[in-house]
Amino acid sequence: MIDKFDVVIIGSGAGGAPIARQLVEKGKSVLVLEKGPLLRPSYQVPGERSDFRRDEVYASGTEKILRVPGVANVGESYYSSHAEPDINDEPHVYRGVKKLPDGSEVPADYATIEGYTAQLVGGGTQLYGGVSLRFTPTDLRLKSFNAGRRTPLQDDPNGDALAGVRDWPVTYDELEPYYALAEELVGINGQTKNQVKPFRTGPGGTPGPGPSDYCYQRPLDPNPISAFAHAGMVALGQRLPGNIEPYRPPLAVITEDHAPSGRRLPRAKNGQPDREAAKTSYVNRYGDPLGLKSNTWVSLLSPLEGNPNFTLRPNCVVTHLTSTEGRVSRVHYFDPGGVRRTVEGKLVVVACSAVESVRLLMLSGQEDPAFATRINSSGLLGRYFLTHCFGGARALVPGRYDKSKALDADWATDCCGTDEFLEANGLWAGAAIYNNTSDQALPLSLFRTHGSTDLDTLWKGFMYKPQMRANGFINFLDYEFGRGLSVSFMANQVPQRDNRVELHPTVKDKWGRPVAYVLKTWHPHDVYLMKLMADQCAEILRLGVASSHPTYDIASDYDLNRKYDRNNEYGGSLGSGGVYQAENALARMANHILGGARFGTDPTDSVLDPNCRAWEFDNLYVTDGSFMPTSGGANPTLTIQANALRVAAHLLKRL
């Protein structure tokens, strides 16, 4: 088995794969070590049967019982998919609060599935919804923006909201060509018009738009239910500074043949490409059996297969790194049979997704005190851990629609991300807003997520409504089915020093190694921001429905005892909120796992240098979401990919 490479990359998701792609193309020898399996889309399987299934049970799993000793939710049910780690084997633990029978609250540790993305070749990009937004220029310079702000921040009682905020050591302008490159290589459909982010670079690095829209492929027609979201976004935009209009959100799904990866759309009987083939609502949380969703395996890595300088070792978990004198000398891993092995790389890239990358670096430090001193010379490893402020609104809209033919989102707006909006509302940072189309489209997802929105509480809302049965069940379906529309926001979370990832003092994984321990809270300003943004989302639904149905009562609630006739129109049960309100609000991460090893220009104030190199190591880079000093007002993956491409350009200069 070969054990020396130019570059060893740990993790094959958004942070790792782009680097492998660029370096292999340039003839460097690259090894990618990936903990999870290599599941292929059908066109790569002889006989054309993929291990991804359009099967709601397979995708979300049957019930399992939590058995992790010492956590407060032992004995609870959980559901995890075939593409996630098992949390009995390898939990993430977070510090939450436990309500005692007398109503008082005490801190307690809980095991959670939040904090994992997905464990397979392609990482989180296999399951993601594919919303691939750029961050705004302001997102990358929030410290400077706030230093120059004209209006005071709201809800910052201790005046500390901005203490942990840093500008990124790269500007939007520097990142822009890499955004374009990521969009081109990954394969994204969407629309640039009306986005407040500047687009400058086209395909192949040429200036200006390409044959379609800069580096985007053409979007598909939206699902008809999304017309309400569109109308609402238009109306909201008109009321806010700048009259900003909505756009078709960039989605990592190909809608045309994709030259960079060689992927082709399936051909219909008449020989024509079937652009609609991916529109099935088996999207978010589903691996795509057709490989049209642009995960990093199909878009970036699989085109390298067969290349003699590219090696992928799936089912291999890296346990630690060892170093001599500021150089990582060996990468230690278990092979698929559990045998310990090591490899060497001139350069080593860690991209395990933020929580697991921080953990891997800390575990390496436990094995080797010199490593520990170097990796944590700033004292910040694991600190400034981030996710997003997220939430939104949901309502039932007039009429009924076939939601089973949808991608993840149809419309987005940047009207709550402009500097004027932030000034006007005393906000430190903005949000992207988009509507979800595929959510609750399929029957089990409708039942399973009824009254619960996160992975730790699936099924609870439905199970605990025993009155909803027989005719009552039909009544519920008549009221709900094909009518739900939700609008979400994704916003920056205030970086706080004490929001952090540590090694848990007692809980161990199946190999006996300490698991990750997540400690985080929401800042009062986060809560303010989430309320405000949730209100904007609710406003979008309200305005969107009112524009065509002025008498529709969007606020009226479902009444278990009332008979709903499926051919009539009833009210909309409008609800809105932010994640801080959830029972397990401290655990929630929206699958957006960021920070913990932020990059910067000052070695005493950051873990990584501007090229994502660990300050005191010559050859150690970290390129998953952990590098981010602030989490951006949009879903993070495209930015992780763009940054990884930027780092790849730097690495090429070194090899």
Place this chain on the structure above:
Amino acid sequence: MVRIHEPGSEYVLNFCTKHLGRSGDPPPPDDENATATFRGQIAEAWRFPIIGLVREKDVGPKADDLNLVTFVYKSRSGDQSPVSVLGTFASLCEPLPLKPVLFEGEDTGYRSVSVTVPKGELHTYKFLVQGNYYPDPINPQRVRFGNGRVWSRFFTDEYLQPLILELWELRLLYRLVEQILPFRTAEAENFLQRHYFSLDKGQKVTQMAKAFRLDDSVGEVNAIDKLLAREEAHRLVDYRVCLKQIDRALRALNPYTDPYLIPAEQYIELYNSMAASRPGDGSVPGWDYAAYDNPAFFIYLLRRHAVSTAFSHPKYAGNVGAAGWAYLSERYADKAGATLFDWEPALEKPLGTSEYYR
């Protein structure tokens, strides 16, 4: 003649590593206690043997009717002792040898063999290791025969016979589940009859037979039985204990009738009183709270199981002939009559109509 397939090491490792790839050695095959401990530590041990899909390239259009069953034995890397599998899916006089699963050309310690087995079948098997027969140390599904011998068991997709619940339990369950799902309203019954009637002839023979066995609306009770046999075997005890209590409670409500035949109103009465009960409050007449203190929890469990089986992929043996989905797609249509739940284009043939996904 059983047919052996070579799906390749990548395929086998993809299924094995997460579940079996922990450090440490597998136990000696004759150490029952160590084997039980080993199995207890495996996440989702029920996934073994691997019941997978058959590639059309290998068997032609029959692929839809077959599963690829992969037996896995965990040994030590480099251990040369032969392992084979003997089972009712092949000739019982001819154990099939397992081969080493390789990673980058090196032995991983896993041994495996893959065979095709028709869907809808139940089989028992044992491993032959160092000259002795043992049940599969990984797979928790086992059967003890009259002679006291223990064999491992597996079933393929769409297996439609009751497996672990007894007839009286199934009958009670059927009556309870029909109080939850929408299929026992007159309108829905009418729909189901039309649905099964409209299937084409080939489908009718298989699907009707499936659907009306047990007089079970869309096969959900049968699918619950499968869930309790495999994925959610940890819930079997809830069913065993509670169905006994339900039988007692129904007899308390109506001492003169076989519980299975008691009118629906009394099932509903029981359902409601169970749902309203608080742990240990003794509020359900006839229910022994010392045996199971939270009847409401069983209602929650049953609700989840009822809807998951009635509306999930028919391979799990509920939603037979996709009747649950068809019910929704007929019920919700636009003014022109076009369905608002058009599930077929996304799914594989012959169940759905996708030209690309199989």
